[in-house]
Amino acid sequence: MVGACGVIGGEHPIDGLSDTLVRTGDERIDRYEDDKIRLRSVRHRSRSGENPGRPAGDDALIWVWGNVLGEEVDGTHRPRPLDEPAPAYCARLFEEHGLGFVERLNGDFFGVVYDRERATVSLFTDRLGTRPLYVTEADDGGIVFSSHVQSLDRYPAVSLAFDDEYVAEHLSWRGGPLGVKTPFEGVEALQPGTVTTYDLGDDSVERDTYWRPRPSTAGEFDGFDEFIGEFVERFRAATAALTRDRSKEYGILLSGGSDARLVLAALPDDLDVTAFHMADWMSKEARVAERIALEKGIEFRFLRRGPDYNARVLDRSPEYWNFQQLFNQAWAEGFIEEIRSEVDVLLTGHFMDTMYKGLFVPVRHVDLGPLGVRELPFELPITSVEAYHEELGPRVPGYLDTDVDLAAVARRNVRRTADDVEAYGVRYDSFRDFVHGRLHYPATTDPLFRQCLREGLELRIPTLDRRMIDLWDAMPTRYKTRRTVVNAAVGELDADLAAIPHADSGVAVDRSRFTHLLGHVPMNKLAELSPFDAVPATHLNHHPWGNQSELVRERDYVENALDDSEELIRALPFLDHDEVRECYEMHLDGTNMTRYLYRLVTFLKAPVTARIAGLDDGEDDEPVKDEVAVDTVARDGRSSGRVPGDADDD
Known part of the structure; x- marks a missing residue:
């Protein structure tokens, strides 16, 4: 999937929108137009099947983008037949279940159903809204939608304007705004887990939320071991579902930590996979990643960023930023061509931190002086909007010349009732669930990382399988703050991979959370003294993103x-x-x-x-292609070449 855009009603052509969605020049564009709706679908040529799908017994058209793995029926996963493309598959389910088919789907996706018989257009999202779709109303009465928010004003009847309050949140230290809000007036993303239906007859809009997480207090297991057993079984099934099609070449983004290591450990033994690691130099993290690849006997590709990498990203990618991110989070932007030349599908360990490591769960901290401020494995209760803003809210930079009161913005956007909480356009069962980010909207940190990868090739993420989402939904909070679910699962799946120390803590990954916390500071202090770990430049460190x-x-x-x-x-x-x-x-x-x-x-x-701001000169800069140095480690462990400039880094 690359993207989609369209207009419901309206009077103007939409080619200006779709032109902005083309990135590599190798995409396939599907076009549809009648007097009610105009739509463009931009997708990778490796995707099979025509968009839209056409139900046999209904006068309807169905478009879908992303990964549709199958459906769930009475708790059992039914995989989508490999020879049935996702649009045709969804069309068949629509014929059987109507719009209720969306609730049954497994995967990460968004889509459009144009029911010509009933004169409705429905836009749907997956459970977590992991693939955003932005919507606004045009001056000509049309409803304009696009997966790229910056493309909306390429429709002649849309004039975007900034919302000062949400811009202030966006430019704050934490960024924002949250939920479905954007920095633009009258522009919102579709809510997660919803079907939004526009009636073409009376112009009414109906939103059906087909899924919400259970309250965070729900779900108990007979001990941590039972939870890990269930986790391993489901995760292995999820990775198998994502790699069924053996006609495609698979790659994995491999780090020296535990998330990607878990994906690698769960992959079917007969799958041929190439590992990619991106870094500024052959750091400790890169060396651990290489060791993991060698342990599994897979090809290791080292993609080296140079010190001018950030400057190139600023030049080549700004037109498709969705105002959710920092530009440098396009970590893979300069390597898309290289990765695409090697594989069709890329697997990642994304969402492990948000779903299973408690990234959004506020915890207590203690100041240990020279050892720094360390987190404690105890939840920090936050029970009011005022406390939320004080502990987790945005901090305004001095360069903002505005009288916006961000505490007041938070109060207006977080409304509590006797039954639930609505925060920035998303409903939660409790205030605690909002604080915990139970819907993770816009799903996790680094959305631009995923977006730039999806622009270039098929991206697949095992944690977005609904079997994993159901397990997360029932996961006790204490497992997030006090245990190491991902690490323990690696130990269950592959003891040899688990024995390789974590690049950050220097401790085998299947050790306890407390052991990793103890190992983090001394191991990093020792690395500063070790001649083998000497950092060759002040902007470098042993983390993959540099200083x-x-x-x-x-x-x-x-x-x-x-x-x-x-x-x-x-x-x-x-x-x-x-x-x-x-x-x-x-x-x-x-x-x-x-x-x-x-x-x-x-x-x-x-x-x-x-x-x-009225300063657009009407000329789009040509993207600047990055130069990529690549080091390949063959299956027999012998290096096929050194990365230029790294001779002294090892």
Whole structure:
């Protein structure tokens, strides 16, 4: 899947929308138009089958994008036949169950049902809304939707404008806004787990939420071992479902941690897979990833970023940012062509941290002085909007020239009733579930990472299998804060992989959470003293993403972006140019302002920002292709070549 866009009603052509969805030039574009709806589907050529599907007994058309693995019937997973493309499969289910077919689906997807007999158009999302679809109303009365929010104003009757309150949240330290809200007036993403139906006769809109998580207090198991046994069984089934089609070549993004290691451990033994690791140098993390690949006897491809990688990302990818992310989170943007040349499908361990490691569960912390501030395995109760804003809310940067009160914005957007909570357009069963991010909307951290991968090839994520979502839905919170579910599952699946130390803690991954917490600080301190782990530059470290704070000081890509955007900064009424420069100077002087600066340059470089400010010159820059150095380790363990410039890194 690459993307989709369309207009329900309206008067104007939509080719301007669809043109912005084409990334590689190798995509397939499906077009549909009549007097009620116009739609464009942009997808990878490796996807089989025509979009839309056509039910045999109904006058309807069904489009679907993403991964549709099958359906669940009475607790049993029924896989989609490999020879039946997803659109045709959904059309058959629609014929049998009507719109209720969406609730039965397993996978990560969004789609459109055009029921010509009933004169309705329905837009549907998967349970977690993992593939966003943005909707707004045009001046000509049309309902415009797109998977790329910046494309919406390419429809002639849409003029986007910024919402000052949500822009303030977006540019804050934590980012935002939350839920279905966006920084644009009148633009929202579709809610997760919903079917939104537009009646073409009376212009009414009906939203049916077909799935919501149970309250976070639900679900008990007869001990942690029982939970891990269930986890392993379901996860193995999920990875098998994603790799059934052996006509395709598979790859995996491999780190030195535990998430991707779990995916690798669960893959069928007869699957041929290539491992990719992205980093700035052959760090400890990269070496651990290579060791994991060698242990499994698979090919290891090292994709090396150079110090100018961030500058290239700023040049080549801003037109499809969805205002959910920092630009540098397009970690794979410069390697898409390389990965696509090797594999058809890429597997990742995404969502492990949000679903099974308690990333969104607030916990208590303790200051250990020279050992830093360390988290404790105890939930921090937050029971009011005021406490939420104080503990977890956004912090406004000094360069915002606005009187927006973000605490008041939070109060207006979080409404509690006797039965549930509505927060930023998403309903939760309790305030605690909202605090925990039980719907994870927009699903997890680093959405741009997933998005840039999906733009180039098929991306598959085992944790999004509904069997795994059901298990997460019943998972006790204490397992997230006090146990190591992913690590324990690796130990159950592959003891040899589990014995390889975690790159960060230096401890075998199947050890307890407490052991990893103890190992983290001393192992990293020892690494600073070890000549074998010496870091060759101040912007480098032993993590896969490098030291971004130092990189901003050593390279001029942020300064250049601010200089190039000076006219734009002065034209936007909510930005103070002098304070922007002060923020940058503060960073150069040692105060870490990286997140504020990255949010700002991401916002400024997005083409829609200049269009809203009236400064768009009408010319789209050609994307800059990145240069990629690749190191391959063959199955016999012998290196086929060194990465240029890494001679002293090992």
